[in-house]
Amino acid sequence: MDYPFWDISVGYGLLMAIVAVVHVFVSHFAIGGGLYLVVAESFARRNSDTLKLNFLKKLSKFFVLVTLVFGALTGVAIWFIIGLLNPAATEALIHHFVWAWASEWCFFLIEILAAIIYLYGWDKMTPRNHLVVGWIYFGAAWMSLFIINGILSFMLTPGDWLTTGSFFDGFFNDTFWSSLVLRTGVCVMLAGLYSTLVISLYPRSDFKASTVRYNAAWGLIGMAIILPSLWWYWQGIPGAVTTTAIEMMPTPLDAWSFAWRFGMALMIAFLLFGLVMRRHVSLGVAVVMMALGLAWFGSFEWFRESIRKPFVIYDYMYGNGLALAMADNYREDGLLPYIVFRTGDDGADLLRHACRRCHTIDGYHPLKPAFDGTDEIFIAGIIKGAHALKGNMPPFLGIENEAAMIAGHLYNRVDHGPLKAMYALEGAELGHKVYDIRCGKCHEFYGYNDKSESLLGLDPEEINDILDMAEDFAEEMPPFTGDDAERQALIEYLQFMTEQAESKTP
Numbered sequence: 361m362d363y364p365f366w367d368i369s370v371g372y373g374l375l376m377a378i379v380a381v382v383h384v385f386v387s388h389f390a391i392g393g394g395l396y397l398v399v400a401e402s403f404a405r406r407n408s409d410t411l412k413l414n415f416l417k418k419l420s421k422f423f424v425l426v427t428l429v430f431g432a433l434t435g436v437a438i439w440f441i442i443g444l445l446n447p448a449a450t451e452a453l454i455h456h457f458v459w460a461w462a463s464e465w466c467f468f469l470i471e472i473l474a475a476i477i478y479l480y481g482w483d484k485m486t487p488r489n490h491l492v493v494g495w496i497y498f499g500a501a502w503m504s505l506f507i508i509n510g511i512l513s514f515m516l517t518p519g520d521w522l523t524t525g526s527f528f529d530g531f532f533n534d535t536f537w538s539s540l541v542l543r544t545g546v547c548v549m550l551a552g553l554y555s556t557l558v559i560s561l562y563p564r565s566d567f568k569a570s571t572v573r574y575n576a577a578w579g580l581i582g583m584a585i586i587l588p589s590l591w592w593y594w595q596g597i598p599g600a601v602t603t604t605a606i607e608m609m610p611t612p613l614d615a616w617s618f619a620w621r622f623g624m625a626l627m628i629a630f631l632l633f634g635l636v637m638r639r640h641v642s643l644g645v646a647v648v649m650m651a652l653g654l655a656w657f658g659s660f661e662w663f664r665e666s667i668r669k670p671f672v673i674y675d676y677m678y679g680n681g682l683a684l685a686m687a688d689n690y691r692e693d694g695l696l697p698y699i700v701f702r703t704g705d706d707g708a709d710l711l712r713h714a715c716r717r718c719h720t721i722d723g724y725h726p727l728k729p730a731f732d733g734t735d736e737i738f739i740a741g742i743i744k745g746a747h748a749l750k751g752n753m754p755p756f757l758g759i760e761n762e763a764a765m766i767a768g769h770l771y772n773r774v775d776h777g778p779l780k781a782m783y784a785l786e787g788a789e790l791g792h793k794v795y796d797i798r799c800g801k802c803h804e805f806y807g808y809n810d811k812s813e814s815l816l817g818l819d820p821e822e823i824n825d826i827l828d829m830a831e832d833f834a835e836e837m838p839p840f841t842g843d844d845a846e847r848q849a850l851i852e853y854l855q856f857m858t859e860q861a862e863s864k865t866p
């Protein structure tokens with residue numbers, strides 16, 4: 361909380377995802393494309409294949425334009441965005457890996473210079489020197505991946521670094537090698553995709569057909585590296601992390617299954633259009649394949665980002681930028697004394713630092729719908745019990761009074777009034793709504809932290825007593841503060857649901 365909070369109503373997670381996915385898509389191509397160019401050039405030179413050499417010349421123009429201009433722009437954009445979104449995490453990464461970043465920037469400089477020399481050297485250099493420059497380009501580009509990969513994989517699996525603080529423990533962490541192999545596969549696969557895009561613009565010919573097949577081979581080899589290393593990557597993530605995800609985190613699991621499905625679809629597309637129907641690769645087909653590749657890579661990166669929750673650096677810093685090591689201080693002194701830049705509205709400042717990095721009021725991951733028709737006591741209860749909600753959120757690190765201040769701030773921004781009037785519902789339907797809002801975020805029937813067994817066979821009177829004793833069951837559980845109609849409707853719904861659950865279990 362040493363930095364001011366960049367308060368805009370856009371969802372930060374979404375903003376980050378868009379910039380990051382575009383950047384990784386380009387930056388991995390920058391590596392795979394380099395390899396593709398030198399390997400294909402070596403073969404073409406050996407066979408004096410002028411058609412191929414002309415194609416490669418054209419491809420390298422497209423390549424340098426995309427990677428240097430677009431890659432560098434989105435790379436700067438990433439720094440811009442992470443610095444604004446999570447300055448504390450960015451600071452931690454720079455601080456612990458300063459020499460890694462410095463080396464990465466040197467490799468990047470070599471990469472840029474070599475790319476420019478390669479592009480302008482086609483007709484001016486001897487074939488041998490031209491190829492040497494190409495290999496230098498690829499080597500430097502891959503080394504920059506090697507380094508960034510150490511830092512990215514560290515964020516999910518910092519491992520021994522947490523206790524030793526050693527640079528190499530953090531860098532060569534449990535997902536370093538699987539992630540490096542996986543990303544190298546991605547580079548190779550993307551080379552196949554981009555070069556397919558360029559060749560798709562050519563008129564139908566034998567040359568086009570054979571190049572399409574050649575490109576598909578790159579795509580397939582890339583996928584053959586990617587799919588097993590996806591599995592290897594999963595194995596490297598500590599069991600506790602994946603188990604928690606399976607129990608309570610729908611997002612990373614969805615992302616993971618999307619990654620497999622898009623991966624398979626891409627594999628089939630490469631087989632179909634690269635081998636069977638290779639004379640039919642039009643711009644449209646190439647663009648669809650590109651979109652599949654983007655969707656695949658997007659899902660993987662989304663998985664990697666979301667499975668880390670509630671942390672931004674696992675077991676070290678929460679997603680809202682609060683360091684684990686400071687947790688006891690925050691719980692003791694509250695957050696306010698540690699917020700350096702204060703606006704005068706304490707409720708707003710607290711909300712920003714505790715929740716706003718992941719939530720908006722009514723945009724991306726909105727808080728308003730969760731709290732419409734409720735009250736300050738309930739909102740404060742959810743804030744204090746945030747870590748018990750499905751989805752794996754960070755715990756609230758502050759004092760009682762601060763939770764109440766956030767609740768007050770939120771309460772002023774949600775709709776007031778009984779749920780019955782707000783949603784025009786009656787009876788069990790109203791009860792369902794009350795359940796979704798007041799209980800369902802922590803207890804799912806047939807799912808996360810199911811409580812139907814505890815409620816089974818209870819009469820309305822007994823369920824009523826349970827609602828009165830909410831606070832005695834768990835510190836995290838807010839008291840029931842709905843009105844009488846909501847209480848009766850909830851009791852009716854709970855009875856109905858537990859009977860259902862009973863009749864389904866033999």
Ligand code: HEC
Pocket residue numbers: 609610611669670671678679680714715716717718719725727729730742743746749750751753754756801
């Ligand atoms: C590290 C990011 C992060 C932080 C910090 C965070 N949340 Fe969340 N929260 C989420 C995500 C992501 C979800 C959605 C869970 C899902 O569907 O996977 C969520 C879900 C919720 C929900 C349930 C929403 C619904 O409609 O089901 C509520 C309520 C909520 N958060 C409140 C808060 C409050 C209050 C704070 C601050 C004390 C907070 N969160 C801090 C990420 C965060």
Ligand code: HEC
Pocket residue numbers: 741742745746748749795798799800801802803809811814815826833834836837838840
């Ligand atoms: C912020 C999260 C949260 C909310 C909201 C919440 N609970 Fe709970 N509830 C818990 C936790 C945590 C426990 C105790 C630990 C456990 O058993 O998992 C618990 C325990 C219970 C139990 C205990 C049973 C037993 O076996 O001892 C019942 C019944 C229950 N909740 C019902 C409800 C109902 C009904 C609502 C809505 C009115 C509700 N809860 C809202 C978090 C919550």
